[in-house]
Amino acid sequence: MEPIYLDHAATTPVHPEVTKAMLPVLQEVFGNPSSVHHFGRKARQIIDEARRIIAGSIHANEKEIVFTSGGTEADNLAVVGTAMANRDRGMHVITTQIEHHATLHAAEYLEKQGFEITYLPVGSEGKVSVEELESALRDDTVLVSIMAVNNETGMVQPIKEMGKVLKGHPAYFHTDAVQAYGLMDINVDDWNVDLLTASSHKINGPKAGGFLYMREGVQVSALQYGGQQERKRRPGTENVSGIKGFQRAVELAVENRSERQQKYADFKQTFLQKLRQENVQFVVNGIETETVPAIVNISFPGTNVEALLTNFDLSGVAASSGSACTAGSIEPSHVLSAMFGKGDDRTINSIRFSFGLANTKDNVEEAAGRVASIVNRLAE
Amino acid sequence: MKDKKDTRVVVGMSGGVDSSVAALLLKEQGYDVVGIFMKNWDDTDENGVCTATEDFDDVVRVCNQLEIPYYAVNFEKQYWDKVFTYFLDEYKAGRTPNPDVMCNKEIKFKAFLDHALSLGADYLATGHYAQVREVDGEYQMLRGVDDNKDQTYFLNQLSQSVLSKVMFPLGHLPKKEVRRIAGEHDLATANKKDSTGICFIGERNFKEFLSEYLPAQPGKMKTLNGVEKGRHEGLMYYTIGQRQGLGIGGSGDPWFVVGKNLEENILYVEQGFHNHRLYSDGLIATDLNWINEEKLIEPMECTAKFRYRQQDSKVTVRPLGDDKVRVEFHDAQRAITPGQAVVFYDGDVCLGGGTIDEVLKDEKYLDYVG
Numbered sequence: 001m002e003p004i005y006l007d008h009a010a011t012t013p014v015h016p017e018v019t020k021a022m023l024p025v026l027q028e029v030f031g032n033p034s035s036v037h038h039f040g041r042k043a044r045q046i047i048d049e050a051r052r053i054i055a056g057s058i059h060a061n062e063k064e065i066v067f068t069s070g071g072t073e074a075d076n077l078a079v080v081g082t083a084m085a086n087r088d089r090g091m092h093v094i095t096t097q098i099e100h101h102a103t104l105h106a107a108e109y110l111e112k113q114g115f116e117i118t119y120l121p122v123g124s125e126g127k128v129s130v131e132e133l134e135s136a137l138r139d140d141t142v143l144v145s146i147m148a149v150n151n152e153t154g155m156v157q158p159i160k161e162m163g164k165v166l167k168g169h170p171a172y173f174h175t176d177a178v179q180a181y182g183l184m185d186i187n188v189d190d191w192n193v194d195l196l197t198a199s200s201h202k203i204n205g206p207k208a209g210g211f212l213y214m215r216e217g218v219q220v221s222a223l224q225y226g227g228q229q230e231r232k233r234r235p236g237t238e239n240v241s242g243i244k245g246f247q248r249a250v251e252l253a254v255e256n257r258s259e260r261q262q263k264y265a266d267f268k269q270t271f272l273q274k275l276r277q278e279n280v281q282f283v284v285n286g287i288e289t290e291t292v293p294a295i296v297n298i299s300f301p302g303t304n305v306e307a308l309l310t311n312f313d314l315s316g317v318a319a320s321s322g323s324a325c326t327a328g329s330i331e332p333s334h335v336l337s338a339m340f341g342k343g344d345d346r347t348i349n350s351i352r353f354s355f356g357l358a359n360t361k362d363n364v365e366e367a368a369g370r371v372a373s374i375v376n377r378l379a380e
Numbered sequence: 381m382k383d384k385k386d387t388r389v390v391v392g393m394s395g396g397v398d399s400s401v402a403a404l405l406l407k408e409q410g411y412d413v414v415g416i417f418m419k420n421w422d423d424t425d426e427n428g429v430c431t432a433t434e435d436f437d438d439v440v441r442v443c444n445q446l447e448i449p450y451y452a453v454n455f456e457k458q459y460w461d462k463v464f465t466y467f468l469d470e471y472k473a474g475r476t477p478n479p480d481v482m483c484n485k486e487i488k489f490k491a492f493l494d495h496a497l498s499l500g501a502d503y504l505a506t507g508h509y510a511q512v513r514e515v516d517g518e519y520q521m522l523r524g525v526d527d528n529k530d531q532t533y534f535l536n537q538l539s540q541s542v543l544s545k546v547m548f549p550l551g552h553l554p555k556k557e558v559r560r561i562a563g564e565h566d567l568a569t570a571n572k573k574d575s576t577g578i579c580f581i582g583e584r585n586f587k588e589f590l591s592e593y594l595p596a597q598p599g600k601m602k603t604l605n606g607v608e609k610g611r612h613e614g615l616m617y618y619t620i621g622q623r624q625g626l627g628i629g630g631s632g633d634p635w636f637v638v639g640k641n642l643e644e645n646i647l648y649v650e651q652g653f654h655n656h657r658l659y660s661d662g663l664i665a666t667d668l669n670w671i672n673e674e675k676l677i678e679p680m681e682c683t684a685k686f687r688y689r690q691q692d693s694k695v696t697v698r699p700l701g702d703d704k705v706r707v708e709f710h711d712a713q714r715a716i717t718p719g720q721a722v723v724f725y726d727g728d729v730c731l732g733g734g735t736i737d738e739v740l741k742d743e744k745y746l747d748y749v750g
Binding site for chain 1: 414416417419430432433435436439440449450451452453454495498499500
């Protein structure tokens with residue numbers, strides 16, 4: 001059976017244009033961008049150009065982009081680096097219960113360093129409330145870190161409204177925009193964020209690349225030590241070909257944004273429509289109209305995640321569930337637990353389907369048909 | 381029968397050499413093989429490390445070598461409810477439980493089998509050393525050919541419907557051959573040490589483990605004639621026939637546990653490996669399972685094992701109704717232990733088994749054994 005990929009929120013296929021842009025760099029440009037000779041300058045040019053284009057994609061200044069090894073490193077640098085650099089001003093950090101583990105575990109590390117962390121709750125719709133943020137803010141709050149789009153449910157968070165609330169407050173505002181970047185039009189000034197995380201492989205770029213946007217003037221301690229690269233904020237010889245690929249992926253995302261949005265929204269409707277047609281019992285988690293078009297999280301009553309995912313895979317459908325797993329077995333999702341309460345059935349019977357470059361309307365419909373017959377069999 | 385390539389076999393993979401080779405053999409025979417790791421126990425330590433993670437990692441490596449898909453399934457809750465609760469209850473009752481028998485009955489060949497079937501599997505295979513044979517529509521379970529490895533003792537509770545869906549690809553192989561095959565194919569687990577002991581305790585100290593769940597009540601150690609020989613640390617830490625850890629010095633033969641008095645919290649000890657107090661001539665067994673699913677009506681002559689890896693002994697089994705039998709030993713047996721399984725054989729065919737409930741001598745219930 002033809003395998004169908006519905007897990008683009010986990011990672012995406014590399015766009016052929018991206019590969020095409022990277023190849024000559026891999027083949028010809030091997031210099032170290034820090035070197036003061038011809039070979040080095042060639043590499044440096046590539047990074048400079050990528051930085052300029054990527055900065056433009058979020059309406060930032062190119063000096064404000066720090067390339068990292070990906071989203072996790074950028075989140076760590078934002079959360080730990082900013083809190084540590086500003087601990088004299090206060091030791092309170094606000095984040096949410098539905099963040100990616102890159103943020104949550106970084107926050108737990110800060111707790112061990114003596115910081116106090118407030119984890120904002122969410123209601124059953126999976127949305128962080130602006131009022132909760134307002135009432136959690138304190139004079140000694142130095143950092144607020146809230147994701148732009150939740151990676152499990154696709155729920156868009158009210159970042160712009162939160163940015164307004166934080167306007168008069170000295171706390172820095174970080175957003176993990178890994179699932180938003182590329183699909184949403186992001187303007188860091190409009191959102192009033194000081195730090196923003198993005199990742200290359202989620203938008204059809206190569207893996208092991210990402211960036212942290214740092215507004216000019218934000219104090220951040222580096223988490224690793226070495227050379228002068230990225231103005232010491234992230235030392236280490238740059239991943240030149242990866243950065244080139246990331247740049248190309250960004251260009252494509254910006255060029256095709258509205259077209260992709262339309263297409264993925266269409267895929268989502270096709271998928272849900274087919275499930276309804278096949279009389280599948282299901283509930284969409286979150287508020288469908290407030291999710292990004294590429295992600296849909298569905299609860300199938302009377303089933304469980306392990307049987308679902310294994311059956312899906314054996315029938316060629318690739319999807320996923322809660323991000324955490326130990327020894328290969330799936331733990332109930334912390335995001336759905338925050339939404340519905342620990343132990344709720346939806347935390348163990350929900351699957352995330354995410355659409356992207358590997359999909360066509362036909363293969364989405366075909367996948368939905370396979371999903372429907374499995375769910376109908378298991379829920380009997 | 382379906383073509384082998386259309387016959388899906390789910391292999392329960394533990395990350396050990398046996399289940400690795402089981403998967404390999406099935407793959408070589410041309411089946412549609414799927415590897416699944418069962419996580420039954422959370423032993424995550426304070427550093428977030430758990431042995432299950434390493435074991436699953438081995439499953440992943442082997443399955444990738446074999447180019448078969450692999451998954452995991454979590455039965456921690458079922459294991460706790462069905463196996464661990466029973467395990468603790470038996471210790472509380474002063475008995476020595478056999479969690480492996482219960483795990484096979486309730487988890488591996490029930491919850492896990494159901495899971496496998498829900499994945500469209502035609503069969504469930506494991507790395508157990510046992511064999512299944514179909515004779516005129518009836519399924520028989522035979523000992524594994526490796527006498528030293530035969531695991532039918534732990535599988536005595538399986539039913540016809542289970543056996544009709546089970547494969548034991550290693551049943552006809554000696555362990556040495558299994559290791560050799562693993563080595564020949566350079567499987568990631570070829571040189572992995574066999575796991576020992578009860579799965580959820582692993583390499584840890586048994587006493588320490590048990591004390592985390594059950595309060596230990598130290599008490600007196602006495603001979604059956606009432607002579608005090610010292611203190612015990614809690615009855616649950618001792619099993620009938622045990623010599624180690626009594627701490628009774630002095631001259632003469634070593635001392636052995638011969639029984640327990642739960643009400644007065646006394647551990648009975650006697651001297652000498654062959655002390656007559658350790659011997660009995662019969663037992664009452666409950667929770668009977670007959671693999672052919674026929675009720676026992678007439679007394680039956682067969683052989684039996686009272687613990688794993690023991691030589692068979694000749695017995696007569698008499699039905700007592702109510703899912704109970706009396707087992708009479710043709711030769712007196714040493715250290716029969718309530719809570720353990722008694723398993724019956726006719727030659728190489730495993731007939732079924734039950735749980736040892738009472739121990740008998742001269743027609744009388746040996747109350748000191750418990």
